[in-house]
Amino acid sequence: MSERSIISISNVSKYFGPVRAVDGLSLEIQRGEFFSLLGPSGCGKTTLLRMLAGFEWPTKGEIFIDGQPMAAVPPHQRPVNMVFQNYAIFPHLNVRQNIAYGLRKAKLTQAETARKVNETLDMIKLSGYGLRAADELSGGERQRVALARALIKQPKVLLLDEPLGALDKKLREEMQLELRALQKTVGITFVFVTHDQEEALTMSDRVAVMSAGKVLQIDSPTQLYEAPVNQEVAGFIGNMNFFDGLVRAIKDGRATVDVGPLGEIHALVNGPHVSVGAAVTVAVRPEKITSFSAPPNTEANVVQGVLDKTAYFGDRSHLYIRIEGLEKPIAVVAHNVARELEGSGDLNRPVWLSWPAEAVVLLPSE
Amino acid sequence: MAERVAPVPAPVGKVRLGLTTRLRAVTLRSEPIRGYALLSPTLGLMILALALPIGLLITFSFWTQVYLDFDRSFTFGRYIKFFTNTEYSKFFESWYWISLALAIPLFVPAFPWKRRLGALLIVGYPAIAFYLIGLSVEKAIYPMLLWKSIKISGAVTLATVVLAYPMAYFIAFHVKKNKLIWLILITVPFWTSYLLRVFAWKIILGYNGVFNSGLMSLGLIEEPFMFLLYSQFAVVLTLAHAWAAFAILPIYVSLEKIDRSLLEAATDLGDGPVARFLRVTLPLSMPGVIAASLLVFIPTVGDYVTPNLVGGTTGIMIGNIIQSMFGKANNWPLGGASSVISMIAITALICAFLWLTKRMKRQIA
Missing domain, CATH: 3.40.50.300 (P-loop containing nucleotide triphosphate hydrolases)
Structure with missing residues (x-):
């Protein structure tokens, strides 16, 4: 005490x-x-x-x-x-x-x-x-x-x-x-x-x-x-996208994680549970993901999917992106910066998602 | 683009509705009408079975008995007779005191209603009134009997409520499951007839009864207690037992309704069990206590079966007299007047009681 x-x-x-x-x-x-x-x-x-x-x-x-x-x-x-x-x-x-x-x-x-x-x-x-x-x-x-x-x-x-x-x-x-x-x-x-x-x-x-x-x-x-x-x-705290992955390589405090359907995801090493060959859960907050309607030119993580459904909240919209081979769609928060009256477009159109390595949290696998 | 909604055209002319439709519309719209519709059978029965006899009673009380017939001319004679049966002057002298006693509350607003003084008056006023009324009815037989009935019923009410409260408290706060069984158990005495229960007390309290012979065989007493049966004590005990359930149930309901977090809040704010009871539990259960008191007090004032069976000569009550006036004495007008006076007295007492509890609640808070 x-x-x-x-x-x-x-x-x-x-x-x-x-x-x-x-x-x-x-x-x-x-x-x-x-x-x-x-x-x-x-x-x-x-x-x-x-x-x-x-x-x-x-x-x-x-x-x-x-x-x-x-x-x-x-x-x-x-x-x-x-x-x-x-x-x-x-x-x-x-x-x-x-x-x-x-x-x-x-x-x-x-x-x-x-x-x-x-x-x-x-x-x-x-x-x-x-x-x-x-x-x-x-x-x-x-x-x-x-x-x-x-x-x-x-x-x-x-x-x-x-x-x-x-x-x-x-x-x-x-x-x-x-x-x-x-x-x-x-x-x-x-x-x-x-x-x-x-x-x-x-x-x-x-x-x-x-x-x-x-x-x-x-x-x-x-x-x-x-x-x-x-x-x-x-x-429990906020929303989070989880993917199961395996750590393939660690270099300069950065880990490369193989997440089957998403390919390789880069993340920062944030604890002793991240070691080469270890099973981890890759976690990304929806608001840290950016969506693009064309392939972005960036060094960050990029995955491609299809728009599954959207939910409109006024200040923001939640987009759910279906990825081939992934059970749950990925949740993305898009802030409605522009005043668009037409909504966020057709469903089933292709969408590219991107997030930096710093946005990823690697959690011990459960 | 949002479409502009064209206004709905107003209906041309008035739509004629059928009588039943209009009636239904009125009933649906008015809460009181629906309430009275629901109440009407009961209300009808009440008027027939309650208001009518009371009306008759009042009518009788202004007539005069002439052997087997009535003199139907209007007179206050029976009321005067009630108060002046014996020693006319003595009673009317003491009215002076009674009016003084009853007038005390009228002076109260003139004084600054200080906390201490208020508390003193709340206890003091009934005591003074009690003493003065006792003094004034001393020599007039009917008022004296009425006063005695009120005192006996008061004692019954006090005993019943004081004994019922812990029982109700126990069921409300300490019985966790099967509360229904406990509530049914309370009604068990009602499964036998009222008369049988009174007779049972006779067997227990009698000269050679269970209580006396038990104490004698234990060698604790040499002579049987005489005061047990045929006394005011026996009347109070029997009535208290008979009416216990009527006191337990309303108190239980009001205790059950108390939000438990209020009790926890009182504890949290530093009250021990006693302070918490006096400051939260008791004031919040007052509606139940008042209901219980009225439920016991009102019917017992007029009871004549129990005093007849276990009261003896000292336990006789106003109900016995009224019964004999409508029976053996065959004086219905005097019986009617006695009933009306009893009703007025009880109503006045209840108003005083309600006023006092209201004051008391404010004092405790």
Whole structure:
């Protein structure tokens, strides 16, 4: 356990009967960072968060918060607070009473409580809302109240359980930026659970990608996206084209990989698993591929295929290119720079794809 | 190029619709009409079986019994009779106190409604009113019986709700599967007749009953307890047992509806189990508690079977008197007046109760 970590999870497991929700997991969360637990539903991220809050107890392993073992600390005595997925606003109390709920133990005078509540209301930009009943609030407002109610207690760690999941897309994006700014202002460590990879990438200092109760990779958003450690992470964060290949030769830190139907693909050596004769998975992000309607004159990787189908998203289109001998078509993101009203052309026309060696990630074969 | 869509031509003249079509259109459009349509059979039955008898009762109460016939001229005589059966002057003197007691809430808004004072008044006002009403009905037999019935039913309600709450809480929060079986088990006492259940208590509480003979054979007591049967205690116990399910079910429903994450949120914000119960669980289950209280209180005030069987002379209630007025005493107008006064008293009490719980909720919050 390092000096800087506020939360230290050491070899923690949680079994629900035969189900291993969390399986021998260890990780450290640094003081003041915005840390996300990212994974598909059922990967154990919420269970882990609930163990931090004290609502679930680990079957095995130890959790330390600010250096203190949590094995015998009940939830109402932990130095953490939580923002619940459905916000859990008390329906019988108004906004002020909700926010002041946790101050009971602090034994403040009425004036002090009122001042603190006012400050917090200002912070979440709901100054005029103090006397509103809980059911008069919109989703975004409820979310702010839940946040204020937890932050007013000045916890060492704030736990957030998919707090933006119930909001519509526009509001969610707004709240993402706001939450991020708020976290920087108050300086409290945030542990944020989400299944939305974009959300995790936008907001976090570091992200732990979880699957089946285990952590697959803990890294900064850019590292996760550009240098995933295996296919599962690569596939979960954004989209990725995968091809199976064999490393034929390595020269000056560049590998030549034989990918049957695509021919030879050039890539950078990015780890010890890339050695001559090794089976690897070649991974390329769709937006790193450029499509041409004539053979390009370039030294980068070039393959030829046929346009299989397109999907229009307004700012961009997804093209799917069928390649002879390849099971899945290759996905390509084309940014709609020009204002074309006719769409991206006939299906079944020949297309050339190209991407530089730097765009390729070589993953260990599975 | 996008095609320009030509506007649809407006229909020429009005389209004539058939009567059934128009009726259906009206019904489909109006939520209240559909509601009343659904309600109409029940509503009809209610009017026939409830409003009509009550109307008759009220009519009777303004008549006078003349041997086997009625004097049908309008009079308040039966109402006066109800209050003045004995010691006329004593009762009307004490009305002075009663009106004072009942007027207290009228002065309340004049004071600054401070937290402490409010709490004091909420506890203090019913206590004062309770004492004054008791004082004023002391010597008038019918008001005294009505007051006693209200007190017994109050005790029954309190006992039932206090005992039912943990049961409902247990089923709502601690039974994980087969909740239905538990709920069915609660209704098991209803599988035997009400009379049989009352008689069962007679066997348990009697002079030579299960309880007394058990204690005697254990050598714990020398003489059987006399207060067990034919007492207010027996009435309270029997009624509480009989009405337990009516209290458990509404409380269970209101507890079951509480979002579990609210309880977790309260814990997360630093409340231990007791504080959490008082600040979240109890206020949120108040609708159930109120429903349970009313469901138990209202029918038990008028009960006359249980007091008749296990109440003895001290456990007699207003229901017994009303029953005898319509029976042996053959004075339907006085019976009607007594019923109407009971109804008014119960309605007033319930309004006071609802007002108090509303105030109380605000105080706790």
